[in-house]
Amino acid sequence: MAEKNMIIALVLSIIWSGLGLIYAGDIQKGIILAVLAIIAELIFLFVSAIFGIVVFIIWVYSLYATYQEVKAVNGE
Incomplete structure (x- = not known):
C-alpha cells in the first residue's frame, strides 16, 4: 500500500470523524466512526x-485512530 500523508489524513478527520481512516485504508472502521458520529x-x-460530550469523544478517538493507522501504513 502506498504511503499516506499524515496531514491530509488528520485534516480529513477534523472535517468529519472517520474520513481520515477511510483515506488511510481502514474503510470499515472509518465508516463505523462516521455513522456513530x-x-x-x-x-x-x-x-x-x-x-455533545459523546460527539467530542468520537472526534478525538477518530483523530487518534487516524494517527495510529497512518503510522502503521507508512511503516513507522
Whole structure:
C-alpha cells in the first residue's frame, strides 16, 4: 500500500470523524466512526445536549485512530 500523508489524513478527520481512516485504508472502521458520529450528532441536536460530550469523544478517538493507522501504513 502506498504511503499516506499524515496531514491530509488528520485534516480529513477534523472535517468529519472517520474520513481520515477511510483515506488511510481502514474503510470499515472509518465508516463505523462516521455513522456513530452522525447518530451521536442527531441525538445531540434533537434529544439531549449531553451527547455533545459523546460527539467530542468520537472526534478525538477518530483523530487518534487516524494517527495510529497512518503510522502503521507508512511503516513507522
